[in-house]
Amino acid sequence: MVKAIRIHETGGPEVMKWEEVELGSPGSGEARVRHTAVGLNYIDVYFRTGLYPAPLPTGLGMEGAGVIEELGPDTDGFKVGERVAYAGRPTGAYAEERIMPVEGLIILPDSIDDQTAAAMMLQGMTTEYLLQRTYQVKKGDTILFHAAAGGVGLFACQWAKHIGATMIGTVGTDEKGELAKAHGCTHVINYRKEDFQKRVMEITDGKGVLVVYDAIGKDTIMGSLDSLSPRGLMVSFGNASGPVTNFDLGVL
Template sequence: MNSVIISKAGGPEVLEYKELKLEDPKADEVTIKNHAIGLNYIDTYHRSGLYPLTLPSPIGLEGAGEITKVGSEVKDFKVGDKVAYCAAPLGAYSTHRNYPTKNLVKVPDNVDLETAATLMTKGITTFYLLHKTYPVISGEDILFHAAAGGVGQIFGQWAKSLGCNVIGTVGSDEKIENAKQNGYDHVINYNKDNFAEKVKEITEGKGLSVVYDGVGKNTFDGSIECLKLRGMLVSFGNASGPLDPVNVAKSIQPKGLYLTRPSIMQYTTTREELDEAANKVFEMASSGKVKVKISKKYSLKDIAQAHKDLESRVLTGPAVILP
C-alpha cells in the first residue's frame, strides 16, 4: 500500500508519501481499496497540530472504496461491497487500508464512490446541523458562513429544500454567484460589508434564531451580534483560526444565548445514528435535492498541493483525492 503520514506537525510540507506493508484485517475490520478520498479542513487541523496527534501518524478521515478482505468476525459486510467512512481511525490518505466495520456504511448503487467520498463528512455535517443541533423550520431565516465552500454548497441546497430563507457569507465577490447557485437567497461579502448589519437589514431588525459558523475566530463577534433573544450560535469549525476564550458575561448573557460546539462523532455514536445520517445524505444526493460538483481532483502524491489550495481558499467546491 501507499500512504501519507506525518512525523511532525506543521505546514503541507510535513505530509510524507510512503510505501508501507498492509497487515491482514483484525477480526472486526475489513480491508478497503480506496477509490476516492475526501479533502476536509479537519485534515489540516490534524496536520498543523491544532488537533494534536500521537506522531508519527497516518492522516485523513474520509474515503470510499471497495472491500477486498473481511475479518473473521465480520457479518454485515462482504468482499465486493461499496463502502464509505468519515471517522477515526485516521488513515484515509492511502491506496488501501484496514477499517473497523462499526464506523462503516454501505454506498447505494446509484451513488458513485467519488461523490460518496466528498459527501460523507460534508453531508453528515449538514444533516446534523439542520436536523439535530438546531432543527430548522420552513420559512426560518438562517445564516451560514463560508457559503461557497464544500460544506456551504451542500448546506445551502439542503436548507433551501427545507424551505428556509438562507443567508450566506463569502470572502470575495467572485464567490457570490457560486453561493446563489447553491440555494442562498442573500449572499454577503464579509470582507467588504459588515455582515451583522446586513443581516439586520435582511431580517428587518429581528435578527436570527441560529447562526452556523465554521469560520471561527474572525466571525464570532459578528455572529453573536446577528442573533435574536435566546438565539443559538452553532460553532463547528476554525477556518480562520481557533476561537478566543469566550467571555460569557459579555457575549452570551445579554441576550440569553445558546452556544454549542458540535462534531460528527457526537451525532454518530451508535450504528442507528450513523445509518440514519448516511442514508439521509445518500437520499438527498440520489434525489437531486443536493447536487455535488467536484471542483478539483488531486493525485495522492500531490496531497501537499491539495492542502495548500484548501487553506488558501482557491477551491470553488468539494475536492477529491484519487489514490
C-alpha cells in the same frame, strides 16, 4: 506493504510524506479497504497544522470510498468485493489501502459512484447534524451560515432551500457568492466588502437570526453573536481563522 501519506511533525504541506506502511490483516469486526477515491476536507488541515492535536506519526484524511479486499471475523453483512464508503475517525484515508471497522462502513448503491461518495460523506453528514439535530431548521426560519460556498456550506444552501428556510450566507469573493446563490442561498454577503452583522440586521429588519452556523472561529465570533435574535443559538463547528480563546462570558 501499501503507500500512505503520513506526517511525523505538524506544519505546512511539506510535512506530508508518501511512505510505505505495513497494513496487516483485519481483526475482528474489521475490513481491509482498497481505496478508489479519497475525500479532502478542511479538518485535514487542522490535523496537519496541529490545531487539532494527534499522536505522531499519524495518517491524514477522514473519508474515502473503495472495495473490500479482506474481512476479519464477526463482519456479517459485508462481502469481499463490495463497494463501500466511510467518513470519520480514525484518520488515515490518504492511503492506497487501510483497515477500517465495518461498523463505520456503508455499502454503496450502484447509483452513487465512488468519487461522489468520497466527496459527500463527511460534509453531508455534518450538514445533517447541523441543520437537523443541533438545531432543527424549519420552513420559514432565517439562519446565518458562514463560508456558504465551502463544502458544508453548499450542502447547507441546498438543504435550507429544500426545507423552505431563508439562508443568509457569508463568502469571501463575489464568485463564491454566485456559487452559493446557484445552490440555493437566499442572501449572500461578501464579508470583505460589507459588515456581515449589519447586513444581517438589515435583512431581518433588526430581528436577527434564530441560529448562526460558524466554522470560521476567531474572526467571526463577535459578529455572529451580534447577529442572533434574543435566545438564539450559536453553533461553532470549526476554527478556520483560529480558535476562540479567552472568551468573556459576560458578552452573552
